[in-house]
Amino acid sequence: MILAVLLAGAGLGTGFASWFAPTSSESPRDRSTEDAEGPFAERQASVNRSHIPTKQLAEFAAPWLARMGDCTGDTQSGGPERGDGEQTRTRCTAGIVTVYWISYRSIADRDAPQARYAVQAAHSQHLAPGMLQPSPAPAEHPPQLHVEYAYQVPAGEHAGQTVAALWWSDPAQPVAGVLTAYWEEGLGSSWAPLRDLWRHTS
Template identity: 35%
Template sequence: MIFGTGGWFLGRSTAADPAPAPTQATPAPTAGALPPYEQNQVAINQPKFTGALAPVAQGWLAQLSGCSRSGEKGGPALNKGEKTRVRCEMDAMSVIFVEYATVADRDKAAVKTLGQAVDARTLTPGAGDATRKATPSGRTNGNYVEYAYQASGRTVSGIWWDDSATPVAAYLLAYWKEGTGQKWEPMRDVWARYA
């Protein structure tokens, strides 16, 4: 299983990227074009997403709340191989953005997620296959994985996406029963709107 998963990523990283399908990327609205609440959220959140994290977070800024950055008081702890981690809330979901020290570190984290994608077929029926694709906004292109795992007796569903051009990944997490009503569609919809 591990070699198969590792082989999948190795094959993906060495294969030529197919030409992306032409997309009509919707530009992120400027802060002035947003209603006051969303303008405020952008102003609060934007300073937490610097450098390589800025492109992957851009579409989410007006919707996130309670964001905390590693290195800040009360911020999330870094895992091995991580350079920066920002954790935010969005209704019943958590959205985590991570800049890794290297692309190899990001890919090691992705291999773990791919293992959990196998579990998702049993834990969260209807999970889609791992694939490589551009985000709906066209801001990033990389791996997309729907996965699930058990935490404290509860099932957690997640969507992982990364940017093949940088050592960055993000993931959306929700409790399967309480957060999504045991359906993938709500998470997929949120991802499609803001990613």
């Protein structure tokens, strides 16, 4: 039920796409990868990769695949449903976080949800305080499309609960990742856990 609700929310609304540089002094590429190495992590990543249908998307998702499991593609029973303009959608879990890996039919199809999330972000600041605003990326770092937004579950068992979401994409590819988690129950009313998972990249 939780996955279904988060899936519905991950495809909702409007939001704000931006070129964004993490405000932390720690660059994603500066993080140690020791916790993601070893036979178990390698095997976990391999199993998850088998559920991601395109090479381009698998390469985009690769830095995170050792840290999650239960990956299910949209063609599998119980898998996530594709949204408008999506070519594939794969859902994984990382403890308190539900993750979606999405390939779009084109850059234009990727930019459409990016623009929708922009509006949603502008109207959801009060739902998840501390949401970062976009800022220009430093010249020495390549820009990355990044959006933080939040929404309330409209109906069902978790109606009224807030979900925090982080969407990002390589600016040159029609692919994206989305991290979603319940704001209070999962994240403890803090963006830090979601951002920490996102920064685990090599």
